[in-house]
Amino acid sequence: MQLKTYQQATLDTLRRFFEAAQAHGPKAAYEAITTEPDQVRRLCGYGGRYTPLLGQEGMPYVCLRLPTGGGKTLLAAHSVAVARDAWIGRDYPPVLWLVPTTTIRRQTVDALNNPRHHYRKALAAAFGEPVRVFDIADFTRLTAADLSRHLCVFVATIQTLRVENTEGRKVYAHHEALEPLFANVPKRISGLEPLGAEVAKRVGGHPDDIRYSFANLLHLHRPLMIVDEAHKAVTGLSREMQARVNPSAIIEFTATPHPKSNILHAVSAAELKAEQMIKLPVRLDEHQTWEGAVTGAIARRAELAEKAGRDRDGYIRPLVLFQAEDKGREVTVDVLLEHLRSVHHIPADKIAVATGDQRGLDGIDLFSPDCPIDYIITVEALKEGWDCSFAYVFCSVANIRSATDAEQLLGRVLRMPYARRRKAPALNKAYAHLVSKSFAEAATALKDRLVDMGFEEQEAEASIEAAPTLGEGCSARARVRCRPRGSRLRRMRALWRR
Structure with a gap:
């Protein structure tokens, strides 16, 4: 499927940002691009100072604004290859794809699993087949070979990871089935959630040993984070969740950005009509x-x-x-x-x-x-x-x-x-x-x-x-x-x- 002119322009701006971030850092890259005369006119007052996420100066965090009907999800699929080539540098970077509701989660999983769907075609064209798509509830099917040989996309609702207390949440729980994926990882690493006394007693480990949890696995592999309807995710608790995940970059897509988001590029309704x-x-x-x-x-x-x-x-x-x-x-x-x-x-x-x-x-x-x-x-x-x-x-x-x-x-x-x-x-x-x-x-x-x-x-x-x-x-x-x-x-x- 050939992209529309405004869609390609959006991806080109994203690519320029990542390339400039490699040389000068995300803050300098963002502020240089958003102060260009064309971008100032395009952003219509949305641009501003770059705000790093939780003080993570080196982790790119930007938002792309497209009105309803602009094809945000299709652009999200194409943006994975852009981030890989211009910023991440790994052949198969894991992707954590966050959506606002359970219904959209199911629909996104179905679309990304459908070889005939434009979203899946965009991923397959850049990464080859098979593309491994996981509903967040099915992460225990993941293998070490999946992470090293294929693009792995994990689709979850924002609420799945956005919790104050991680106890009782499957993605934060200890899973012995994930142990092979931690085979070469030290037992104790700063920043990863430990077993804790209760879990350690149950599994026979030390309370300070790391949990074999999906959240800890994400933290180790630093996924690219795609956030759909991002204006619904901008809260302090969401920021804590994103820090737990330790993403390599965050790309948000929304029609109505939150002022705290770093809006890099905006598309007008007139452009959609023209196309x-x-x-x-x-x-x-x-x-x-x-x-x-x-x-x-x-x-x-x-x-x-x-x-x-x-x-x-x-x-x-x-x-x-x-x-x-x-x-x-x-x-x-x-x-x-x-x-x-x-x-x-x-x-x-x-x-x-x-x-x-x-x-x-x-x-x-x-x-x-x-x-x-x-x-x-x-x-x-x-x-x-x-x-x-x-x-x-x-x-x-x-x-x-x-x-x-x-x-x-x-x-x-x-x-x-x-x-x-x-x-x-x-x-x-x-x-x-x-x-x-x-x-x-x-x-x-x-x-x-x-x-x-x-x-x-x-x-x-x-x-x-x-x-x-x-x-x-x-x-x-x-x-x-x-x-x-x-x-x-x-x-x-x-x-x-x-």
């Missing part, structure tokens, strides 16, 4: 009632389906994502499902429910022409790694201002099918149907959600288009601006600069 990666603008319809929003979303899908049926440039079946409210609120999943069936007479096989309890999308290929599903109801489950570029219409019956998962669901309708524009202009846009008292309120909420997805404020404003029936009086962009200035992100930056 035909995302649908823009987002056409916004606001409705007085949730029933009106549902009706509008269904009508929009029918209109798009008609246009898609005439488009011969690859099969598309436009989907609607409905965001229902939590249990105990007015418009729950069950209420919305019954409304679709009884009021709009939508057949049951055209609706899928995907929540923590109901897994209506498991085993379903939404891209298949034989798939009957046109509507998906969820609350927040789709945020966890779900991806289908056929999703065109986002309809929230909840208050999008207070729905913390709205930006994740909205991001699902931005991805462009086949990463190329369609002949019908309507198929190059995304659609949002929201419940609000006014267009200004809905547009402001939508704009804030886009900012949360990695858009700059001006990009977000320019990416919202009023539906034709709402276009009277002023432009969509002007109406978006009918609000007090200063978003949460802008305030955060101002505080950071102080």
Whole structure:
């Protein structure tokens, strides 16, 4: 799979950083690159002084910022070879790949284990086969030959390693099965967790002897640490965890960086649109009632389906994502499902429910022409790694201002099918149907959600288009601006600069 121009530019910047770090150290390399005029413009205020992790001046630690839909996971796979060649220097550096949730962990393991998947292809092209991919729970299958002869990738949730007390955690526990991997290691090494009195008594060792734990093994081999959705990992406790692991380098990927991260390179939403990666603008319809929003979303899908049926440039079946409210609120999943069936007479096989309890999308290929599903109801489950570029219409019956998962669901309708524009202009846009008292309120909420997805404020404003029936009086962009200035992100930056 050929990388997009902005993706290759991101990797080129990462490579330049590692090469400069070899000669001058990470701090000097970072500050030299981020003060280049082009990078200053690109970073839009994100750049700043380099902050080493826990005082580890010699360990590179940088963050790459890409908006939702930019292919962060694909770039993460390509970045492993970049780090090997430009910094680590080992043929097969172990990789600790951290993700925010169990669902994404499973999906990442499946993708990296699939020889046909682009992520796996990127690793195999650089390191050869077999690439050894381990779910964190399966690390006891690891052998010394794996570490020396193959690329080994260990996929874990951040929470698996992020603990104050390591007792009772499998990755920190003593495992005699790992003893062969410690064969040439001294019994006592500073920085590694010891057996302790209780474990030593059980296994017959000295309390000061090192544990044969997976965490200690990582510490010895200094893995490359890849952190997905890195803004969720920036806490003091995470830093302690990273110190235990003793990484050779850390590369973070996120749409919304934390101010404490060293943002090396940023990609704009405009670049994604230019590369035909995302649908823009987002056409916004606001409705007085949730029933009106549902009706509008269904009508929009029918209109798009008609246009898609005439488009011969690859099969598309436009989907609607409905965001229902939590249990105990007015418009729950069950209420919305019954409304679709009884009021709009939508057949049951055209609706899928995907929540923590109901897994209506498991085993379903939404891209298949034989798939009957046109509507998906969820609350927040789709945020966890779900991806289908056929999703065109986002309809929230909840208050999008207070729905913390709205930006994740909205991001699902931005991805462009086949990463190329369609002949019908309507198929190059995304659609949002929201419940609000006014267009200004809905547009402001939508704009804030886009900012949360990695858009700059001006990009977000320019990416919202009023539906034709709402276009009277002023432009969509002007109406978006009918609000007090200063978003949460802008305030955060101002505080950071102080």
